[in-house]
Amino acid sequence: MEKMLRGVGVSHGVAIGEVRHMGTAVLEPSAEQVPGQDTEHVTARARQAVDAVAADLLARGQLAGGEAQAVLEAQALMAQDPELMADVARRVAGGSTAERAVYDAFGAYRELLAAAGDYLAGRVADLDDVRNRIVARLLGVPMPGVPDSDEPFVLVARDLAPADTALLDPALVLGFVTEEGGPTSHSAILARALGVPAVVALPGVGELAEGTVVAVDGSTGEVTVNPSAEQRAALARVAEERRAAVAASAGPGATADGHKVPLLANIGGPADVAAAVEAGAEGVGLFRTEFLFLDDSERAPSLETQTATYRQVLEAFPEGRVVVRVLDAGADKPLSFLTPGEEPNPALGVRGLRTLLDHPEVLDTQLKALAAAAEGLPVYLEVMAPMVADRADAKAFADACRAAGLRAKFGAMVEIPSAALRARSVLQEVEFLSLGTNDLAQYTFAADRQVGAVSRLQDPWQPALLDLVALSAEAAKAEGKSCGVCGEAAADPLLACVLTGLGVTSLSMSASAIPYVRSALAEHTLAQCERAAAAARAAESAEEARTAARAVLSGE
Numbered sequence: 001m002e003k004m005l006r007g008v009g010v011s012h013g014v015a016i017g018e019v020r021h022m023g024t025a026v027l028e029p030s031a032e033q034v035p036g037q038d039t040e041h042v043t044a045r046a047r048q049a050v051d052a053v054a055a056d057l058l059a060r061g062q063l064a065g066g067e068a069q070a071v072l073e074a075q076a077l078m079a080q081d082p083e084l085m086a087d088v089a090r091r092v093a094g095g096s097t098a099e100r101a102v103y104d105a106f107g108a109y110r111e112l113l114a115a116a117g118d119y120l121a122g123r124v125a126d127l128d129d130v131r132n133r134i135v136a137r138l139l140g141v142p143m144p145g146v147p148d149s150d151e152p153f154v155l156v157a158r159d160l161a162p163a164d165t166a167l168l169d170p171a172l173v174l175g176f177v178t179e180e181g182g183p184t185s186h187s188a189i190l191a192r193a194l195g196v197p198a199v200v201a202l203p204g205v206g207e208l209a210e211g212t213v214v215a216v217d218g219s220t221g222e223v224t225v226n227p228s229a230e231q232r233a234a235l236a237r238v239a240e241e242r243r244a245a246v247a248a249s250a251g252p253g254a255t256a257d258g259h260k261v262p263l264l265a266n267i268g269g270p271a272d273v274a275a276a277v278e279a280g281a282e283g284v285g286l287f288r289t290e291f292l293f294l295d296d297s298e299r300a301p302s303l304e305t306q307t308a309t310y311r312q313v314l315e316a317f318p319e320g321r322v323v324v325r326v327l328d329a330g331a332d333k334p335l336s337f338l339t340p341g342e343e344p345n346p347a348l349g350v351r352g353l354r355t356l357l358d359h360p361e362v363l364d365t366q367l368k369a370l371a372a373a374a375e376g377l378p379v380y381l382e383v384m385a386p387m388v389a390d391r392a393d394a395k396a397f398a399d400a401c402r403a404a405g406l407r408a409k410f411g412a413m414v415e416i417p418s419a420a421l422r423a424r425s426v427l428q429e430v431e432f433l434s435l436g437t438n439d440l441a442q443y444t445f446a447a448d449r450q451v452g453a454v455s456r457l458q459d460p461w462q463p464a465l466l467d468l469v470a471l472s473a474e475a476a477k478a479e480g481k482s483c484g485v486c487g488e489a490a491a492d493p494l495l496a497c498v499l500t501g502l503g504v505t506s507l508s509m510s511a512s513a514i515p516y517v518r519s520a521l522a523e524h525t526l527a528q529c530e531r532a533a534a535a536a537r538a539a540e541s542a543e544e545a546r547t548a549a550r551a552v553l554s555g556e
C-alpha cells in the first residue's frame with residue numbers, strides 16, 4: 001500500500017530506492033569484573049582504541065574537508081578528553097574490562113552533558129557516536145554506521161552523526177531521511193554540502209521495514225512509501241525537469257525581468273571555495289570563521305595562521321564580494337577558552353559578539369588578520385558581527401573594526417528580533433545587514449534549533465519570521481543600505497523568491513543550492529515575487545504561507 005509521509009526537506013533532489021537502516025545498535029559490553037588483571041596493559045589497550053578512533057575521525061575529516069572537517073575534529077578532541085581517559089583508567093583499576101570501562105566512563109560523561117542544558121545535550125549524539133566507535137574497535141566488531149551495500153539505497157536513521165554524513169558516498173546513498181534533526185541542524189547543513197537529497201524531522205520513519213521502496217523529495221519534504229509505477233515515473237519526470245532547468249541556468253542571480261539578486265555562498269573555510277566557484281557563486285555571503293578556531297581548545301589561532309587562511313578565500317574571488325563573519329563562539333559552538341561553562345541557558349548567554357566584546361584581544365587579532373589578508377587585493381571585503389542586539393552592539397563592533405585599521409564595510413547580522421525591530425537604529429552604525437534566519441527563528445519562536453521536536457517553529461516560512469525579514473529589508477532600503485539573507489532560508493528556491501519580494505538584496509547559501517535558487521528566480525518577475533511575499537505574510541501558518549506563495553508563483 002502506498003503512503004505519503006511528510007517531514008522537512010533540507011536538501012534538494014529526488015531519490016527513489018530501498019530503505020536501509022543505519023546501524024545504531026548500542027554495543028553494551030559485558031559488565032563482568034576481571035580481578036587481578038594487568039591494569040596497565042588493559043588501560044593501554046583502551047587508550048590505543050581511543051587514539052585510533054580519534055585518528056580515524058581526523059582522517060575522515062581530512063577527506064571530507066570544509067565544515068565537516070571541523071565537526072569531525074571536534075569529535076576527535078572529545079574522544080581524547082583527558083578526564084574521560086582518567087575515568088577509564090580508574091574503572092580498569094577497579095576491575096572493569098577495557099571496553100566496559102570506556103562504555104561506563106562515556107556513560108557517566110553523557111549524563112553530565114544531558115543534564116547540563118540544551119546545547120550540551122545536543123552534543124550527546126556526537127558523544128554516543130564516539131563511544132560506539134571505540135567500543136566496537138575494542139570488541140573487534142564492525143563499526144556502527146552506514147550499512148554496507150553494493151546496491152544504492154535510501155539511508156534511514158534516527159539522526160546522523162557528522163562522522164557518517166561526512167563520508168556518505170553519493171553514488172551509493174541515494175538520499176537520506178531522519179527522524180530527528182531540524183532544517184538548520186548540522187546534519188542538514190552537511191547534507192546540502194554533499195548535494196544528497198534529504199528529509200529530516202520525520203518521526204516514525206525508523207519503523208519502515210528494511211528494503212521498503214521509498215521516494216524521497218528533498219525539496220518538498222515528501223516521502224512516498226511503496227510508490228506505484230506511475231508515481232515513480234511522475235516523480236522521476238519532475239526531478240528530471242527540475243534538473244534540466246537547473247542545469248540550463250547560469251550567470252548572476254536575477255529575476256525574469258532583470259532585477260539583480262547576487263547569489264553568494266556560505267563557506268566554512270578554503271576547502272569549500274572550489275564548490276562555490278563551480279556553482280557560480282558571485283562571492284561569499286557568509287564565511288563562518290569559527291571553524292578555524294576549533295583546532296585548538298586552548299587558544300585562538302595566531303595572527304599569521306588566520307591571515308593565511310583568510311587570504312586563500314579572498315584570492316578565490318578577485319573583484320568579488322566576500323562577507324566574513326567574525327568568530328561566533330558559544331551556544332552550539334562552545335570554545336572552552338572563551339565560553340563560560342556555567343551558564344544555565346547558553347543560547348541566551350555570552351555568545352557571538354558578546355563573547356568577542358568580553359575578549360577584545362581575540363576580536364582585534366581577527367580584524368587585524370583580515371586587514372592583512374585583504375592588503376593589495378581588489379576584493380570587496382565586508383566584515384560582520386554575529387548576534388548584534390542593538391545599536392550599542394553595532395557601534396562597539398564598528399569601533400573595533402576602525403581601531404584595527406580595517407578597510408572594509410562593517411555590518412551586523414540580524415539574528416535577534418530586537419535588531420530587526422530597531423534595524424534603522426542599528427544601521428546608524430553599520431553599512432549593511434545580513435539576516436541569520438536560523439538564529440532569528442530560534443529566538444523569535446523560543447525554539448532551540450537543535451531540537452527536532454520544535455522544528456515546526458524553526459520553519460523559516462513562519463509569517464512572523466517573514467515580518468521580521470520585511471522590517472529589516474525596509475529599514476535598509478530607507479537608509480540606502482543593503483540587507484542580505486545568509487541563513488538556510490535562502491537555500492529554498494520558493495522562499496528565495498519570497499525573500500526577494502520582501503526586499504532582500506542578496507542571498508547566500510550552501511553552494512549546492514545556488515543553481516536551484518538561480519533557476520527559480522529566473523522564472524519569476526520581481527512583481528510576482530512581491531505578490532508571493534504579500535500572500536505569504538498574509539497567511540496564518542508556515543504551511544499556509546508556503547501554499548499561498550506557491551499558488552502565486554505558479555500562476556494558479
Ligand code: PEP
Binds near residue numbers: 439488
Ligand atoms: C544563522 O543563524 O542564520 C546563521 C547564518 O548563522 P549560524 O547558522 O552559523 O548560526
Ligand code: MG
Binds near residue numbers: 415
Ligand atoms: Mg547564527
